[in-house]
Amino acid sequence: MTSEIQFKAWRVEEQDGDYKGAEQTLGTTDLPAGEVLIKVSHSSLNYKDALSASGNKGVTRSFPHTPGIDAAGEVVESATGTPEVGSPVVVTGYDLGMGTDGGFGEYIRVPAAWCVPMPAGWEAKTAMIYGTAGLTAGLCVQKLLTMGAKPEQGKVAVSGASGAVGSVAVELLAKLGFDVVAISGKADHAEGLKELGATEVVGRDALAEDKKPMLKPVFANGVDTVGGSPLAELLKQIKPGGSVSCCGLVAGPQLQTTVLPFILRGVNLLGVDSVEISLPEKEAVWIKLAGDWKCPKAEASAKRIGRADLDGALKAFLKGESAGKIVLDHAI
Numbered sequence: 001m002t003s004e005i006q007f008k009a010w011r012v013e014e015q016d017g018d019y020k021g022a023e024q025t026l027g028t029t030d031l032p033a034g035e036v037l038i039k040v041s042h043s044s045l046n047y048k049d050a051l052s053a054s055g056n057k058g059v060t061r062s063f064p065h066t067p068g069i070d071a072a073g074e075v076v077e078s079a080t081g082t083p084e085v086g087s088p089v090v091v092t093g094y095d096l097g098m099g100t101d102g103g104f105g106e107y108i109r110v111p112a113a114w115c116v117p118m119p120a121g122w123e124a125k126t127a128m129i130y131g132t133a134g135l136t137a138g139l140c141v142q143k144l145l146t147m148g149a150k151p152e153q154g155k156v157a158v159s160g161a162s163g164a165v166g167s168v169a170v171e172l173l174a175k176l177g178f179d180v181v182a183i184s185g186k187a188d189h190a191e192g193l194k195e196l197g198a199t200e201v202v203g204r205d206a207l208a209e210d211k212k213p214m215l216k217p218v219f220a221n222g223v224d225t226v227g228g229s230p231l232a233e234l235l236k237q238i239k240p241g242g243s244v245s246c247c248g249l250v251a252g253p254q255l256q257t258t259v260l261p262f263i264l265r266g267v268n269l270l271g272v273d274s275v276e277i278s279l280p281e282k283e284a285v286w287i288k289l290a291g292d293w294k295c296p297k298a299e300a301s302a303k304r305i306g307r308a309d310l311d312g313a314l315k316a317f318l319k320g321e322s323a324g325k326i327v328l329d330h331a332i
Protein backbone atom coordinates (compact mmCIF):
# COMPACT_ATOMS: atom_id res chain seq x y z
CA MET A 1 0.00 0.00 0.00
CA THR A 2 1.46 3.36 -1.02
CA SER A 3 1.36 6.18 1.53
CA GLU A 4 -1.21 8.96 1.40
CA ILE A 5 -1.14 10.92 -1.88
CA GLN A 6 -2.47 14.48 -2.07
CA PHE A 7 -4.45 15.31 -5.20
CA LYS A 8 -6.83 17.85 -6.75
CA ALA A 9 -10.52 17.20 -7.23
CA TRP A 10 -13.48 19.26 -8.41
CA ARG A 11 -15.73 18.80 -5.44
CA VAL A 12 -19.40 19.74 -5.10
CA GLU A 13 -20.67 20.96 -1.74
CA GLU A 14 -24.21 21.66 -0.56
CA GLN A 15 -24.89 25.00 1.15
CA ASP A 16 -28.49 25.70 2.17
CA GLY A 17 -29.90 23.69 -0.72
CA ASP A 18 -27.52 25.27 -3.24
CA TYR A 19 -24.79 23.20 -4.90
CA LYS A 20 -21.40 24.64 -5.80
CA GLY A 21 -18.38 22.93 -7.34
CA ALA A 22 -14.78 24.08 -6.79
CA GLU A 23 -11.30 22.64 -6.83
CA GLN A 24 -10.12 21.20 -3.51
CA THR A 25 -7.05 19.29 -2.33
CA LEU A 26 -7.87 15.82 -0.99
CA GLY A 27 -5.82 12.83 0.13
CA THR A 28 -6.20 9.25 -1.07
CA THR A 29 -7.39 8.35 2.45
CA ASP A 30 -10.45 10.54 1.72
CA LEU A 31 -11.45 8.11 -1.06
CA PRO A 32 -13.84 5.24 -0.33
CA ALA A 33 -12.46 1.77 0.40
CA GLY A 34 -11.90 -0.34 -2.69
CA GLU A 35 -9.56 -2.71 -4.44
CA VAL A 36 -7.98 -0.54 -7.12
CA LEU A 37 -6.48 2.95 -6.80
CA ILE A 38 -6.26 4.70 -10.18
CA LYS A 39 -4.40 7.88 -11.11
CA VAL A 40 -6.92 9.50 -13.43
CA SER A 41 -5.53 11.55 -16.31
CA HIS A 42 -8.82 12.14 -18.15
CA SER A 43 -12.57 12.07 -17.60
CA SER A 44 -15.49 12.74 -19.93
CA LEU A 45 -18.45 15.08 -19.48
CA ASN A 46 -21.94 13.60 -19.48
CA TYR A 47 -25.45 14.90 -18.84
CA LYS A 48 -25.52 12.76 -15.70
CA ASP A 49 -22.48 14.63 -14.31
CA ALA A 50 -24.45 17.86 -14.72
CA LEU A 51 -27.33 16.30 -12.75
CA SER A 52 -24.94 15.15 -10.01
CA ALA A 53 -23.20 18.55 -9.80
CA SER A 54 -26.54 20.34 -9.51
CA GLY A 55 -27.66 18.22 -6.55
CA ASN A 56 -30.06 15.83 -8.33
CA LYS A 57 -30.68 13.28 -5.57
CA GLY A 58 -31.66 10.62 -8.11
CA VAL A 59 -27.98 10.63 -9.15
CA THR A 60 -26.05 11.66 -6.00
CA ARG A 61 -27.57 11.42 -2.55
CA SER A 62 -24.84 12.77 -0.33
CA PHE A 63 -22.44 15.70 -0.56
CA PRO A 64 -19.61 16.78 -0.56
CA HIS A 65 -19.05 14.68 -3.65
CA THR A 66 -16.68 14.46 -6.62
CA PRO A 67 -18.71 13.86 -9.84
CA GLY A 68 -17.38 12.20 -13.01
CA ILE A 69 -19.07 8.97 -14.16
CA ASP A 70 -16.10 8.24 -16.45
CA ALA A 71 -12.40 7.92 -15.75
CA ALA A 72 -9.31 6.71 -17.57
CA GLY A 73 -5.82 6.39 -16.18
CA GLU A 74 -3.23 4.10 -14.67
CA VAL A 75 -3.53 1.60 -11.82
CA VAL A 76 -1.45 2.67 -8.81
CA GLU A 77 -2.54 0.04 -6.26
CA SER A 78 -4.33 -3.24 -6.88
CA ALA A 79 -5.42 -5.46 -3.99
CA THR A 80 -6.49 -8.24 -6.36
CA GLY A 81 -3.54 -8.15 -8.78
CA THR A 82 -5.96 -7.81 -11.71
CA PRO A 83 -5.82 -5.21 -13.12
CA GLU A 84 -2.07 -4.99 -12.60
CA VAL A 85 -0.29 -1.97 -11.12
CA GLY A 86 0.89 0.21 -14.02
CA SER A 87 -1.80 -0.98 -16.44
CA PRO A 88 -4.02 1.56 -18.23
CA VAL A 89 -7.74 1.14 -17.53
CA VAL A 90 -11.13 2.66 -18.29
CA VAL A 91 -13.94 2.89 -15.72
CA THR A 92 -17.46 3.94 -16.69
CA GLY A 93 -20.79 3.66 -14.94
CA TYR A 94 -21.72 1.44 -12.00
CA ASP A 95 -21.63 3.80 -9.00
CA LEU A 96 -18.68 5.92 -10.21
CA GLY A 97 -19.42 9.63 -9.93
CA MET A 98 -22.82 8.92 -8.36
CA GLY A 99 -22.26 7.72 -4.77
CA THR A 100 -18.56 6.91 -5.32
CA ASP A 101 -16.14 9.80 -5.89
CA GLY A 102 -15.56 10.03 -9.64
CA GLY A 103 -13.29 11.09 -12.46
CA PHE A 104 -13.36 14.85 -11.73
CA GLY A 105 -10.68 13.99 -9.16
CA GLU A 106 -7.11 13.02 -10.04
CA TYR A 107 -7.50 9.73 -8.13
CA ILE A 108 -10.39 7.24 -7.75
CA ARG A 109 -10.62 4.02 -5.76
CA VAL A 110 -13.00 1.38 -7.16
CA PRO A 111 -13.73 -2.37 -7.21
CA ALA A 112 -11.56 -4.36 -9.65
CA ALA A 113 -14.80 -5.53 -11.32
CA TRP A 114 -15.40 -1.98 -12.64
CA CYS A 115 -12.09 -1.76 -14.57
CA VAL A 116 -11.89 -2.46 -18.30
CA PRO A 117 -8.37 -2.82 -19.77
CA MET A 118 -7.60 0.07 -22.12
CA PRO A 119 -8.44 -1.10 -25.66
CA ALA A 120 -5.35 -1.63 -27.84
CA GLY A 121 -4.27 1.50 -29.68
CA TRP A 122 -6.09 3.91 -27.37
CA GLU A 123 -4.71 6.35 -24.86
CA ALA A 124 -6.72 7.64 -21.90
CA LYS A 125 -7.69 10.79 -23.80
CA THR A 126 -9.16 8.80 -26.71
CA ALA A 127 -11.14 6.56 -24.38
CA MET A 128 -12.59 9.62 -22.68
CA ILE A 129 -13.54 11.27 -25.99
CA TYR A 130 -16.03 8.39 -26.26
CA GLY A 131 -16.73 7.93 -22.53
CA THR A 132 -20.16 6.77 -21.36
CA ALA A 133 -21.80 8.77 -24.15
CA GLY A 134 -19.80 6.98 -26.88
CA LEU A 135 -20.33 3.63 -25.20
CA THR A 136 -24.07 4.33 -25.08
CA ALA A 137 -24.16 5.34 -28.75
CA GLY A 138 -22.38 2.08 -29.56
CA LEU A 139 -24.86 0.08 -27.47
CA CYS A 140 -27.81 1.83 -29.17
CA VAL A 141 -26.46 0.97 -32.61
CA GLN A 142 -25.62 -2.58 -31.56
CA LYS A 143 -29.21 -3.14 -30.38
CA LEU A 144 -30.56 -1.91 -33.73
CA LEU A 145 -28.20 -4.25 -35.61
CA THR A 146 -29.21 -7.17 -33.36
CA MET A 147 -32.84 -6.48 -34.35
CA GLY A 148 -31.81 -6.75 -38.01
CA ALA A 149 -31.53 -3.07 -38.92
CA LYS A 150 -30.01 -2.64 -42.39
CA PRO A 151 -29.20 0.47 -44.45
CA GLU A 152 -31.48 -0.61 -47.32
CA GLN A 153 -34.54 -0.48 -45.03
CA GLY A 154 -34.49 3.33 -45.07
CA LYS A 155 -33.73 6.38 -42.96
CA VAL A 156 -32.57 6.19 -39.35
CA ALA A 157 -33.53 9.07 -37.06
CA VAL A 158 -31.18 10.29 -34.32
CA SER A 159 -32.72 12.71 -31.78
CA GLY A 160 -30.59 15.03 -29.63
CA ALA A 161 -28.18 14.67 -32.55
CA SER A 162 -25.74 17.41 -31.55
CA GLY A 163 -25.34 15.99 -28.02
CA ALA A 164 -22.62 13.73 -26.65
CA VAL A 165 -24.49 10.46 -27.37
CA GLY A 166 -26.25 11.74 -30.49
CA SER A 167 -23.14 12.99 -32.28
CA VAL A 168 -21.33 9.64 -31.93
CA ALA A 169 -24.51 7.78 -32.99
CA VAL A 170 -24.76 9.95 -36.13
CA GLU A 171 -21.15 9.30 -37.15
CA LEU A 172 -21.26 5.59 -36.33
CA LEU A 173 -24.53 4.92 -38.20
CA ALA A 174 -23.30 6.91 -41.22
CA LYS A 175 -20.04 4.96 -41.18
CA LEU A 176 -22.04 1.70 -41.22
CA GLY A 177 -23.82 2.91 -44.37
CA PHE A 178 -27.12 4.13 -42.88
CA ASP A 179 -29.01 7.13 -44.23
CA VAL A 180 -29.05 9.25 -41.05
CA VAL A 181 -31.59 11.98 -40.34
CA ALA A 182 -30.20 14.11 -37.51
CA ILE A 183 -32.92 15.77 -35.42
CA SER A 184 -31.47 18.80 -33.67
CA GLY A 185 -32.61 22.00 -32.00
CA LYS A 186 -29.35 23.74 -32.94
CA ALA A 187 -29.63 25.17 -36.45
CA ASP A 188 -26.01 26.36 -36.24
CA HIS A 189 -24.86 22.73 -35.87
CA ALA A 190 -26.48 21.54 -39.11
CA GLU A 191 -23.23 21.73 -41.08
CA GLY A 192 -21.28 19.95 -38.33
CA LEU A 193 -23.88 17.14 -38.26
CA LYS A 194 -23.60 16.78 -42.04
CA GLU A 195 -19.83 16.55 -41.66
CA LEU A 196 -20.38 13.71 -39.18
CA GLY A 197 -22.30 11.94 -41.96
CA ALA A 198 -25.97 12.95 -41.56
CA THR A 199 -27.68 13.05 -44.96
CA GLU A 200 -30.41 15.31 -43.61
CA VAL A 201 -30.68 17.62 -40.59
CA VAL A 202 -34.15 18.60 -39.38
CA GLY A 203 -35.35 20.68 -36.43
CA ARG A 204 -36.93 19.33 -33.25
CA ASP A 205 -40.32 20.22 -34.75
CA ALA A 206 -40.03 16.95 -36.73
CA LEU A 207 -41.00 15.35 -33.40
CA ALA A 208 -43.41 18.06 -32.19
CA GLU A 209 -46.48 16.85 -30.30
CA ASP A 210 -49.24 15.72 -32.64
CA LYS A 211 -52.66 14.57 -31.46
CA LYS A 212 -52.94 11.89 -34.18
CA PRO A 213 -52.33 8.41 -32.72
CA MET A 214 -50.21 7.34 -35.72
CA LEU A 215 -48.29 9.29 -38.37
CA LYS A 216 -46.85 8.55 -41.81
CA PRO A 217 -44.00 6.03 -41.36
CA VAL A 218 -40.89 7.94 -42.35
CA PHE A 219 -38.03 6.20 -40.51
CA ALA A 220 -36.97 2.56 -40.70
CA ASN A 221 -35.25 2.79 -37.30
CA GLY A 222 -34.15 5.34 -34.71
CA VAL A 223 -31.79 6.21 -31.88
CA ASP A 224 -33.55 8.35 -29.28
CA THR A 225 -31.43 10.21 -26.74
CA VAL A 226 -34.12 12.58 -25.44
CA GLY A 227 -37.14 10.53 -24.23
CA GLY A 228 -40.39 12.35 -23.34
CA SER A 229 -42.88 13.40 -26.01
CA PRO A 230 -40.30 13.44 -28.88
CA LEU A 231 -39.82 9.69 -28.33
CA ALA A 232 -43.59 9.13 -28.37
CA GLU A 233 -43.80 11.05 -31.67
CA LEU A 234 -40.85 9.14 -33.14
CA LEU A 235 -42.54 5.80 -32.40
CA LYS A 236 -45.56 6.94 -34.46
CA GLN A 237 -43.27 7.54 -37.48
CA ILE A 238 -41.41 4.21 -37.52
CA LYS A 239 -42.00 1.83 -40.43
CA PRO A 240 -43.45 -1.66 -39.83
CA GLY A 241 -40.98 -3.94 -38.03
CA GLY A 242 -38.58 -1.08 -37.25
CA SER A 243 -36.84 -0.42 -33.94
CA VAL A 244 -35.93 2.53 -31.74
CA SER A 245 -33.08 2.34 -29.21
CA CYS A 246 -33.90 4.63 -26.30
CA CYS A 247 -31.34 5.81 -23.75
CA GLY A 248 -32.10 9.33 -22.50
CA LEU A 249 -34.52 11.66 -20.77
CA VAL A 250 -33.44 15.25 -21.44
CA ALA A 251 -36.96 15.98 -22.81
CA GLY A 252 -38.53 14.20 -19.82
CA PRO A 253 -38.77 10.79 -18.20
CA GLN A 254 -42.49 10.33 -18.96
CA LEU A 255 -43.44 8.34 -22.05
CA GLN A 256 -47.07 8.84 -22.98
CA THR A 257 -47.86 6.66 -25.93
CA THR A 258 -50.47 4.20 -27.15
CA VAL A 259 -49.89 0.57 -28.00
CA LEU A 260 -50.66 1.35 -31.66
CA PRO A 261 -47.07 1.59 -33.00
CA PHE A 262 -46.37 -1.76 -31.34
CA ILE A 263 -49.51 -3.67 -32.35
CA LEU A 264 -50.22 -2.12 -35.77
CA ARG A 265 -46.64 -1.84 -37.07
CA GLY A 266 -44.71 -4.26 -34.87
CA VAL A 267 -42.36 -1.47 -33.78
CA ASN A 268 -39.74 -2.43 -31.18
CA LEU A 269 -38.72 -0.10 -28.36
CA LEU A 270 -35.25 -1.14 -27.18
CA GLY A 271 -34.02 0.07 -23.80
CA VAL A 272 -30.32 0.83 -23.51
CA ASP A 273 -28.43 0.88 -20.20
CA SER A 274 -24.69 1.54 -20.27
CA VAL A 275 -24.26 1.71 -16.49
CA GLU A 276 -25.07 -1.63 -14.90
CA ILE A 277 -24.44 -4.01 -17.81
CA SER A 278 -21.66 -6.55 -17.31
CA LEU A 279 -18.02 -5.66 -17.82
CA PRO A 280 -17.66 -8.07 -20.81
CA GLU A 281 -20.63 -6.36 -22.52
CA LYS A 282 -18.95 -2.97 -22.03
CA GLU A 283 -15.57 -4.29 -23.13
CA ALA A 284 -17.01 -5.75 -26.36
CA VAL A 285 -18.33 -2.34 -27.42
CA TRP A 286 -15.11 -0.54 -26.35
CA ILE A 287 -13.12 -2.89 -28.58
CA LYS A 288 -15.42 -2.16 -31.52
CA LEU A 289 -15.17 1.62 -30.95
CA ALA A 290 -11.38 1.32 -30.90
CA GLY A 291 -11.52 -0.78 -34.08
CA ASP A 292 -14.09 -0.98 -36.92
CA TRP A 293 -16.47 1.45 -35.22
CA LYS A 294 -13.88 4.19 -34.72
CA CYS A 295 -15.43 7.66 -35.21
CA PRO A 296 -12.51 9.85 -36.32
CA LYS A 297 -14.60 13.00 -36.77
CA ALA A 298 -15.97 12.87 -33.22
CA GLU A 299 -12.41 12.20 -32.03
CA ALA A 300 -11.03 15.20 -33.93
CA SER A 301 -13.78 17.59 -32.89
CA ALA A 302 -13.81 16.77 -29.14
CA LYS A 303 -13.18 19.73 -26.84
CA ARG A 304 -10.53 19.47 -24.11
CA ILE A 305 -11.12 21.40 -20.91
CA GLY A 306 -9.55 21.71 -17.45
CA ARG A 307 -11.17 21.55 -14.01
CA ALA A 308 -11.56 25.37 -14.00
CA ASP A 309 -13.96 25.09 -16.99
CA LEU A 310 -16.19 22.41 -15.48
CA ASP A 311 -18.81 24.67 -13.94
CA GLY A 312 -19.76 26.41 -17.21
CA ALA A 313 -19.57 23.22 -19.28
CA LEU A 314 -21.87 21.33 -16.88
CA LYS A 315 -24.41 24.17 -16.77
CA ALA A 316 -24.59 24.11 -20.60
CA PHE A 317 -25.75 20.46 -20.42
CA LEU A 318 -28.69 21.42 -18.21
CA LYS A 319 -29.71 24.16 -20.64
CA GLY A 320 -29.56 21.73 -23.63
CA GLU A 321 -26.77 23.90 -25.08
CA SER A 322 -23.91 21.41 -24.87
CA ALA A 323 -22.69 19.93 -28.15
CA GLY A 324 -20.34 17.12 -29.14
CA LYS A 325 -17.85 15.44 -26.86
CA ILE A 326 -16.01 17.20 -24.03
CA VAL A 327 -12.98 15.67 -22.30
CA LEU A 328 -11.64 16.74 -18.90
CA ASP A 329 -7.85 16.72 -18.97
CA HIS A 330 -6.41 16.87 -15.45
CA ALA A 331 -3.12 18.23 -16.84
CA ILE A 332 -4.75 21.48 -18.02
Ligand SMILES: NC(=O)c1ccc[n+]([C@@H]2O[C@H](COP(=O)([O-])OP(=O)(O)OC[C@H]3O[C@@H](n4cnc5c(N)ncnc54)[C@H](OP(=O)(O)O)[C@@H]3O)[C@@H](O)[C@H]2O)c1
Pocket residue numbers: 045046047048132133136159160161162163164165166183184185186204225226230246247248249250251272273274275317319320321322323324
Ligand atom coordinates in the same frame (compact mmCIF):
# COMPACT_ATOMS: atom_id res chain seq x y z
N1 LIG B 1 -28.99 4.88 -20.67
C1 LIG B 1 -27.72 5.16 -20.43
O1 LIG B 1 -26.93 4.33 -19.99
C2 LIG B 1 -27.25 6.54 -20.76
C3 LIG B 1 -25.89 6.79 -21.01
C4 LIG B 1 -25.49 8.07 -21.42
C5 LIG B 1 -26.44 9.07 -21.51
N2 LIG B 1 -27.73 8.81 -21.19
C6 LIG B 1 -28.75 9.83 -21.28
O2 LIG B 1 -28.85 10.21 -22.65
C7 LIG B 1 -29.25 11.56 -22.73
C8 LIG B 1 -28.27 12.32 -23.62
O3 LIG B 1 -27.02 12.38 -22.95
P1 LIG B 1 -25.86 13.30 -23.52
O4 LIG B 1 -24.69 13.11 -22.65
O5 LIG B 1 -25.77 13.07 -24.99
O6 LIG B 1 -26.48 14.75 -23.27
P2 LIG B 1 -26.26 16.09 -24.12
O7 LIG B 1 -24.88 16.15 -24.65
O8 LIG B 1 -26.80 17.20 -23.29
O9 LIG B 1 -27.20 15.86 -25.38
C9 LIG B 1 -28.59 15.89 -25.31
C10 LIG B 1 -29.10 16.60 -26.54
O10 LIG B 1 -30.54 16.51 -26.54
C11 LIG B 1 -31.09 17.69 -27.13
N3 LIG B 1 -32.01 18.28 -26.15
C12 LIG B 1 -31.68 18.91 -24.99
N4 LIG B 1 -32.80 19.30 -24.34
C13 LIG B 1 -33.83 18.88 -25.10
C14 LIG B 1 -35.24 18.97 -24.96
N5 LIG B 1 -35.80 19.56 -23.91
N6 LIG B 1 -36.03 18.44 -25.91
C15 LIG B 1 -35.47 17.80 -26.98
N7 LIG B 1 -34.14 17.70 -27.18
C16 LIG B 1 -33.34 18.21 -26.23
C17 LIG B 1 -29.92 18.60 -27.46
O11 LIG B 1 -29.53 18.27 -28.79
P3 LIG B 1 -30.07 19.12 -30.06
O12 LIG B 1 -29.89 20.56 -29.67
O13 LIG B 1 -29.18 18.66 -31.17
O14 LIG B 1 -31.51 18.78 -30.25
C18 LIG B 1 -28.82 18.11 -26.54
O15 LIG B 1 -27.55 18.43 -27.05
C19 LIG B 1 -29.31 12.08 -21.29
O16 LIG B 1 -30.64 11.99 -20.82
C20 LIG B 1 -28.43 11.10 -20.54
O17 LIG B 1 -28.78 11.03 -19.16
C21 LIG B 1 -28.14 7.57 -20.81
